[in-house]
Amino acid sequence: MSAEYGWAANQVLEYTLVLANASILKVTRDNYPDIFTALTAGGNNFGIVTSYLLQVYPQGEVWGGNLVFNATPETTSSLLAALRDFTENYPDEKAGIIMTSERTLGTLVNIWILFLYYNGPEPPPGVFDKFLAVGPNINSCKTQSMADLVEGNNWAIVKGSVYTIGTETTPVPSEEHGAEVLGSYYDHWVNVSNSAAFVTGVIASIAFQPLPKSIARAAKAKGGDLIDLDTEKDLLVIELDYSFSFNSDYEKIDQTMRDTYEGLRTRVQRFQEQGKLEKGVYLPLFMNDCFYPQDYFGRLRPEGKALAGRVTEELDPNGVWRDRTGGFKL
Structure with a gap:
């Protein structure tokens, strides 16, 4: 998916x-x-x-790697705009991106990490230009084997930590409302994750994963599945992660995760009521990212x-x- x-x-x-x-x-x-x-x-x-x-x-050679940015307000705004445009216009069916913001709350690290992928030795001009134009501090993208690309992301694994994961799904906002809607999602995540700042070793992540209608159409052409995505709607899957050092802090992080995805859901619904997101859009949850209390089948x-x-x-x-x-x- x-x-x-x-x-x-x-x-x-x-x-x-x-x-x-x-x-x-x-x-x-x-x-x-x-x-x-x-x-x-x-x-x-x-x-x-x-x-x-x-x-x-x-699977021959592929192109990909990471772009890393300091999460300044200007960079965040530019990246969210590029993400919205990429999802709605989806410039190439062989291209993919996951855009993740990471905050290590104890040491005040605040960065964006973009995982870029192109199913071929090199992307055509224009596919990822809007992300590259923001000016990454680190750019590891190159032509390589799929095995090397996947292995190259092992640096992000924090061994010995406790992990929780949750999710929400949103329609892709129009260009007119994109900055307000996506900015609201990001600000909500920042504010809620701040409530866990004193949990030992906590790292908070929010990952925006484009799910354009072309992917739904490809799934349908292959016979479909239980999720049955709408072939006429562009979506964003939002993955939420909290990792931390000790199981004794699980109750606190459990509540923090619930507050994070429930708040995102509230914002999606509010923007729909305000006409800033399309109403009536089918918004299933991505099971791989669901937190245990989330109602996967109910969605x-x-x-x-x-x-x-x-x-x-x-x-x-x-x-x-x-x-x-x-x-x-x-």
């Missing part, structure tokens, strides 16, 4: 699924279409997937939630997975 994978993303063709009664199904889109759809973004409500068959694509289309419910009743009528495992439940 994330744009950073470009159009070289692998596609599942078959699942091997162990059911609660210990029987085994080979599930394809043709032989069990509802089960296949439910498994494709439905989580662990239906059984244990022990293997899956992928359609893979050749699906009603028909998608109903399909997942039917499959659950068919495959696990006694509620083995519902009662004995974690994860998001119907």
Whole structure:
């Protein structure tokens, strides 16, 4: 689902699924279409997937790396404007970006880190120009193998920390309202994360991940999935992360995370009421980024939630997975 994978993303063709009664199904889109759809973004409500068959694509050299900026007000404003424009106009289907702001609250580090990716040895002129024009302090982008690109991001891993992750989804604002809307999201995150400033080792992150309608169309062309994104709407997935040193601080960070994504949701709805974001837009949550209390299934289309419910009743009528495992439940 994330744009950073470009159009070289692998596609599942078959699942091997162990059911609660210990029987085994080979599930394809043709032989069990509802089960296949439910498994494709439905989580662990239906059984244990022990293997899956992928359609893979050749992957040659790619271009990418990181841009790093000091998060001054001027830089933040310019990057958010470039992000809005990139998502709405999506200049190249082989291009992807994740734009992350990082704040290490104890040491007052405040930066933007952009992950850029192009599925080819070099992007054509113009694809990432608006981000580059802001003037990064560090630019590690180059032509390399996919393995080297992914390994090159290991520097951001903070070993030995406790991590929490949450999410929200927003329509892409118009150019007229982009600065106000995206700036409000960013300022809210800053203000809420400040409340955790005295938690030992805390690092707060907000990542904006473009989800243009061209990605939804590509997913639909491949057969679709349970999320069933709108093929006519541009969205932004907002990923929220807090890492910190000690489990004893989890209760504080738990509340901080809830305050962060709930506040973002409130702002999306308020801007819709004010006419600054389009009303009635389908805004599902990206399961990979959901915090445990978030209502993943409640944010699906009603028909998608109903399909997942039917499959659950068919495959696990006694509620083995519902009662004995974690994860998001119907």
